[in-house]
Amino acid sequence: MSQVTSRLLAKDLKKSYGKVNAINGIDLHIDQAGVFAILGQNGAGKTSFIRCALGLESVTSGSLETMGNKPGSLSAKQQTGVILQDSDLPDSLTIKEQIQLFASYYPNPLSVDDTIAMCELHSFADKGYKKLSGGQKRRAQFALAIVGDPQLIFLDEPTTGLDIDARRRLWSIIREFANKGKTIVLTTHYLEEADNLADRIMVMNAGKIVADSTPEDIHKLVKGSVVRCQTQLSIAQLQSLSGGGSVTVSGRFSEIHTEQVNNTLAQLLSLDPDLQDLTVSQPKLEDIFGQLSQTGGGA
Ligand SMILES: Nc1ncnc2c1ncn2[C@@H]1O[C@H](COP(=O)(O)OP(=O)(O)OP(=O)(O)O)[C@@H](O)[C@H]1O
Ligand SMILES: [Mg+2]
Known part of the structure; x- marks a missing residue:
């Protein structure tokens, strides 16, 4: 494996859309496994940050690296998995076929069967995407995010709209993956989710990180x-x-x-x-x- 010192490194990162300063100077350094939650109100800049980290948006100034590479480069993509906030999948392939397709994009993917087992997809792996419930869709998206066995995974509001049971099941799969040495950066509006799941919580407000600590230390702030x-x-x-x-x-x-x-x-x-x-x-x-x-x- 290449010598990577940081899995995610941002230095004075700024991103503007016209006059809107969506990201207003972020410094962030993540170099270990775990679950890193980004909390923030609507419009705080969470999705903008993730889109920049995936190379889907250019940065306005400052620097950003994922797995020691330029976001969006082939090397970065082959070490990264993602669920976008508005993810959707085509209906033309079954879930299993989509997982096989995504596995082919990565140099050392997990086995398709192991991925299906880990994400508990057996009962609907042969179905098309549109026939799935909201919770099943999110688990299928998560399977695509992890099948490449990436070191770094971005999950933008992965459990929004799920009932509490479906949310807890996804939490346990996310935790299992973090325990295997992966870095998961997720955004959420569910404070309980950040509290239960994250090793570190970053609170964003108006494009800045205004708190960055373990859940225990965040609690001690007040x-x-x-x-x-x-x-x-x-x-x-x-x-x-x-x-x-x-x-x-x-x-x-x-x-x-x-x-x-x-x-x-x-x-x-x-x-x-x-x-x-x-x-x-x-x-x-x-x-x-x-x-x-x-x-x-x-x-
Ligand atoms: N493509 C775009 N063009 C113009 N403005 C944008 C674009 N994407 C985001 N913005 C603006 O950037 C700011 C940050 O938006 P962003 O989507 O990053 O917030 P967020 O924290 O993900 O919010 P939410 O919790 O609602 O998903 C908002 O003011 C938003 O209107
Ligand atoms: Mg968002």
């Missing part, structure tokens, strides 16, 4: 507790007893992020004796994400 309840109190009233923390309304529940939990609870109970379903917990990624994705700091 201190305090989250008080959750059903209450008649207004947001302004809740804000006044948060001790400077944030208040969010999530469906029927109000959530107060506070660093003075005893104080907040005492005031809350005295102001609203009828409050229901009170819980106190540590901040979850959901509680932290809103703050991180508004800031330019935290990395």
